[in-house]
Amino acid sequence: MHRYEKIWLTASTVIIIGFMLIIGYQAFALDMGPPSGQETIDPQNVEEHPPFDDTGIHQIGENEYEVVMTLQIFSFDPMELEFPEGSTVHFTLTSKDVVHGFQIAGTNVNAMITPGHVTTISHTFDEPGEYLVVCNEYCGAGHELMATEITIK
Ligand code: CUA
Numbered sequence: 001m002h003r004y005e006k007i008w009l010t011a012s013t014v015i016i017i018g019f020m021l022i023i024g025y026q027a028f029a030l031d032m033g034p035p036s037g038q039e040t041i042d043p044q045n046v047e048e049h050p051p052f053d054d055t056g057i058h059q060i061g062e063n064e065y066e067v068v069m070t071l072q073i074f075s076f077d078p079m080e081l082e083f084p085e086g087s088t089v090h091f092t093l094t095s096k097d098v099v100h101g102f103q104i105a106g107t108n109v110n111a112m113i114t115p116g117h118v119t120t121i122s123h124t125f126d127e128p129g130e131y132l133v134v135c136n137e138y139c140g141a142g143h144e145l146m147a148t149e150i151t152i153k
Pocket residue numbers: 072073074099100101135136137138139140143144146
């Protein structure tokens with residue numbers, strides 16, 4: 001076998017084993033995994049299960065809020081979302097029917113909301129204004145109507 005061929009074969013084998021060791025260490029020693037999507041719920045009767053039996057905005061601290069929200073064709077519950085400037089908002093989301101999206105324009109908040117799973121995502125709103133919230137997963141004939149706004153003042 002050619003000398004360069006041996007070098008490249010050895011190098012690529014070492015790199016592959018190195019990556020597998022790193023991933024194995026992260027998964028088993030550091031307990032790292034894909035975020036969210038771990039908590040499941042029966043999508044047939046979402047409103048019977050806490051916290052979704054009490055959808056809406058709950059103040060949980062000074063300038064800190066929890067929003068318990070269900071998504072369904074073609075709306076968000078709650079639709080009215082208003083917080084003071086500087087608020088940190090923790091969203092707890094699930095779908096009652098099909099796959100929806102939850103994207104807040106101008107922020108990093110962008111989640112896929114799948115029936116049967118609970119998604120959590122947080123954001124601190126430092127700038128006052130109107131934030132457009134859209135569903136960005138095609139969910140049916142009224143998909144383009146599925147939008148609302150978050151008001152920060
Ligand atoms: Cu909900 Cu598109």
